[in-house]
Amino acid sequence: MIEKQLFYNNTNKKIQMYYDLNYKFYNSLDDMRYKKNISIEKVRIKTHLAQLEYNFKIIKYTLTSFYISYICSISFISIKYSNFNLLYNILFILATLAIFCI
Structure with missing residues (x-):
């Protein structure tokens, strides 16, 4: 300090x-x-790595939001046009979200 x-x-x-x-x-x-x-180079390298990590987090969160919206849209379409009961479709949504979170 x-x-x-x-x-x-x-x-x-x-x-x-x-x-x-x-x-x-x-x-x-x-x-x-x-x-x-x-050395100033160590500081520059750490700053550059932090910027890359920040950019990666932004890309990851963007792709995650697109993926979740895709799963939800497929799930809601399958709920609307399927002959299965509602509980099965809700379990399908939860299972796909759980697989993604793992």
Whole structure:
């Protein structure tokens, strides 16, 4: 965790100092990154992977909603035009949704 604190230097100008939990002070976050030997590429890769994961979740939820609406429409059509009883069709809907959730 990084804390930021304002100090006054000799000319009474506010300067920002950053310090970590070991209370080592740094002039900037870049200075901290270099002294702690943290590469910016690791940060970029993690950010890129997080963006890909977010895009994948959006695609997954979109396909899930289309699939559920498809199953429901087929089920309601089968309820309307079939000679089976209503309980069988409701069990069919629940079974297909359960298979999808697994």
